Amino acid sequence: METFIVEKDNPELKDSILIEGLPGVGLVGKIAVDYLISELKAKKFADLYSPYMPHQALIKGKSELELIKNEFYYYKGKKDMIFLAGEAQAVDIFGHYEIASKVLDYVEKYDVKSIFTLGGFATKEAGDRVFGAVTDPEMVKEYDNLGITFMKDGSIVGAAGLLLGIGKLRGIKGTCLLGECPGYLVSPKAAKAVLKVVTEIFGIRISFKKLDERVKKTEEFLKNIKRLEGTEEEKIKEDYIG
Structure with a gap:
């Protein structure tokens, strides 16, 4: 088996933009792109399968079993857009290069002119900054005027980095946007920060209501965790004799 794409539709797209959001730090990119797909009612048109994905099949719905895959969606608006979403990234270095190259081979036939990759950037502060690279x-x-903090050094791993790096060799310009997050937890707050920049760049209007609800639930969960940690610390102090 090799990496291959199953096409379900053949949309007519022009001067299109590829926006990637696969699982990564804080699931920021995945949350952001999945949310855009939902809010814009983007249409699925292809699936990518690869032996470099995790070696498992997922059980969904009524006991239906499927291989892990990446998915392509399209949206026709002021700008034609292709969204790359999915359940996982490649599990090794060769696989990352293989899949990124296959993705670019495929979307180039849809006249992709630029690439945006979305992800998370782990910091101790875990504020609401958006970091960028071009x-x-x-x-x-x-x-x-978008408040992006552009990085001067460092590296971007996985699809978020390779799609841009390989795309650059092919003459496709690219931008990476990373939302600041703790890194060890899912961060819808960081996803919202990234989405606000993306929607501003492309003049997209979407409701953030559902995402705000998710942010609120996550913050309440974190508060409960901190409260429990504080209670445990107090208990340890009370039990300590010496």
Whole structure:
């Protein structure tokens, strides 16, 4: 078996934009792209399967079993968009390069002119900043008023980095947007910060109501965890004799 794509539709797209959001730090990219797909009612048109995905099948719905895959959705608006979503990324280095190359081979036939990859950036502060990187320094000027903190060094691993790096070799410009998050927990708050930048760039109007509800639940969960940790610390102090 090799990496292959099963096409379900053949949409007519022009000057399109690829937006990737696969599982990664804080699931930020996945939450963001899944939310865009839902709010924009984007249509699925292809699935990607690969032996470099985790070696398991998922059980869904009425005991239906499926291989792990990545999915392509399209949306026709002011800008034609292709969303790359999915349940996992490749499990090894060769697989990451293989899948990223296969994705680009496929979307190039849909006239992709630029790539945006979304993800999380783990920090101790876990605030609401959005970090960025671009394939051409001149592109930074395009985002002057969006409050993006552009990184001067470091690295971006997985699909978020390779799609841009390989895309650059093919003459496709690219931007990476990373939402600040704790890293060890799912972060819808960081996903919202990234989405606010994305919707501003493309002039997209969506409701954040459902995402705000998820942010609220996550923050309540974190408060409960901290309260329990504090209670446990107090108990340890009370039990300590010496």
